[in-house]
Amino acid sequence: MIESAGPRVLQGHGTENDFVVLPDPDGSVWPEHRLDASLVRRLCDRRAGLGGDGVLRVVPSALVPDAAAVLGEALPQCTWFMDHRNADGSSAEMCGNGIRLFLHVLLAEGLLDRAAAEAGVLVGTRGGPRRVGARPEGGYWVDMGPARPLGTGETVLGGRRMSGVGISMGNPHLVCLVQDDVESLDLTALPQVDPAMFPEGVNVEVVNVLTTDGMAGADAHVRMRVHERGVGETRSCGTGACAVASAALTAAGRTTGTVVVDVPGGRLSIDVDDRTTVLSGPAVVIAAGALTPEWLAG
C-alpha cells in the first residue's frame, strides 16, 4: 500500500465551489517557498493535479507574515488563517463558500472544538477578520457584511436585454429578477454592462423568485445563476447569493428577512438584518489523504 509519506491533503467543496485543502497546523509543512504559484496551479489542475477552484491552507494567523497588516487588533482573536489562493496561483481574499469548508476542516481535523464553533469564531483572511460558526443542525454560517445599493442598471446577456439592481458586497453585482426560467438562459458570453457604472466589471446574477412565503422559516425562495467576472458561469457565488437575497427582499417591500437561494451547486440561506448579511450553507470533505512524493517531484 502506498505510504502516506507526502503532506496531508483534503478535497472538498461548498455548494460545488471546490478546493484543495492543505492542513499546516504548525506552519512547517507549506512554507511560502514551497507553496509557490506554480505548485498551486499544479494542485488545481483538473487532470494533472487534484483539481479545484483554489487552494485553502490551514495555518495559525500568528505564523503568517502579512496577517498582522490585514487583521490589525483582531490578530490575537484569529487563531486560524485561511491562506486562500486562486487556481491561477495568485493570492485570494475571502470566499463565502471556501470559508465554510475551512471551518468544516478545522472541526474535522480536531483543530477547533464544536462548542467554540457553534458560539462563533473569528477567522483571519486576506480580506480581514471574518466571523463564522457552525449551525447545530448542520452547515456553517459566515458574516458577509452589509449589502450596499449601487442603483439600477442594465445588461445584455445571451442576446437578451435585462434590467437589474446594482449591489456591492465589497465586490460589485448586478442582480436581474427575470420571468423566464433561468435554466433556459445562455450565460456563456460575457454580459454587456455600462462601463461607467461598473468600471472594474461586475458579477451578473439572473434570478427567478419562486415564492415569497413558501418555505418554512424563510421570507422568500429564489433560484439563481451567476456569471462571475473574469471566470464565467460558476456553480455557486457566496457574495452573489447575498446580493440576490437583498434584491429579492427589496422587491418584496422588505429590508430584512431570510431568503433561501438555490444555486446550481446546492442550497444557501441568507439572513439580512439592519446591520449585516449572514450566509449559511453546507460544506463537505470528499476525501482525505496525502500527496505522493512522485507527484511532488514531477
Next chain:
Amino acid sequence: MIESAGPRVLQGHGTENDFVVLPDPDGSVWPEHRLDASLVRRLCDRRAGLGGDGVLRVVPSALVPDAAAVLGEALPQCTWFMDHRNADGSSAEMCGNGIRLFLHVLLAEGLLDRAAAEAGVLVGTRGGPRRVGARPEGGYWVDMGPARPLGTGETVLGGRRMSGVGISMGNPHLVCLVQDDVESLDLTALPQVDPAMFPEGVNVEVVNVLTTDGMAGADAHVRMRVHERGVGETRSCGTGACAVASAALTAAGRTTGTVVVDVPGGRLSIDVDDRTTVLSGPAVVIAAGALTPEWLAG
C-alpha cells in the same frame, strides 16, 4: 485529524488521462451494487466528486462474474482485472493510458512485485487479456495489438479540408499529417467525415512530423492532437498515438520502427513491428487516501 474510515482511493493519470482508482484486493470493498453507475458519476464529477475521465477498480479476475466470458482460457493467467468505468457510469473496455496507471498502482500498492512486472504480465480487461509491463528505466508498456489500414479518407476540421489515412486499432482513426502547426488548429467542432467510410464515427488525429531521425533510438518524432468521437479534444489517446505512429512510419517508407509521440498531456513512445504495436509512457499517482463517510452518504 479526519479518520480514514472510508474506502481507500487514489487519484492518478497517464499523460493527463485521469482516473479515480479504487483498490479492491479481495473484492469485498466495491461489490457491484455499491459501485453503481450513479456512484461512478459522482466520483468522476470534477467539482462535487474527486473528478476523472473514469474509474479503475483493482480486483482479482477470479472475483469478477463476467471475466471468464471475456478472458477465456487466459483467465487463470490474469491475476488482476481492470474494472474500468467511463465517467458517465457505463462499463468501459480497454484504455492504453489507464492500464499503465493500473499497473503502476499494482506495484505501488504491493499487489505485484517489480521483477514480475518487468517480465510482463497479463491483465484482464473487458476488451480481453492484455500484456503489460514495467520498463526498468521508468514508465510502463502495453501491447495494443496490430494497426490495420482502412484506406485514405478526408475530413473537414475547424473549417479546413484535410486528407488522412484510416487506421483501425480495434477502434477507428483518421490520421491527418499536416504542414500547419497543429497548435494553431481549432479542434472544437465535430470533424466532418464520410459516414460510408466511418459508419460508427471516428477519432481524428492531426499530426506534425517534427523529424524522422532526430531523437535517440527513435525513427520518428511527431506531435499530435486528437478529437475523440463522443468526447471532443482530449489530452491523450493511446490508440490514437499508435495509429499516428503507424501512419508516420508508412509516410517515411517504413513498416516497422519506434516513434516518439508528443500529445498535449505528455510524451508517449510507440514500437511497431510486424506483429503488433507496443505503447509506452508514464503514469503517476497524485494522491492516496480515503473517501469520507460524509461524502459517501451524500
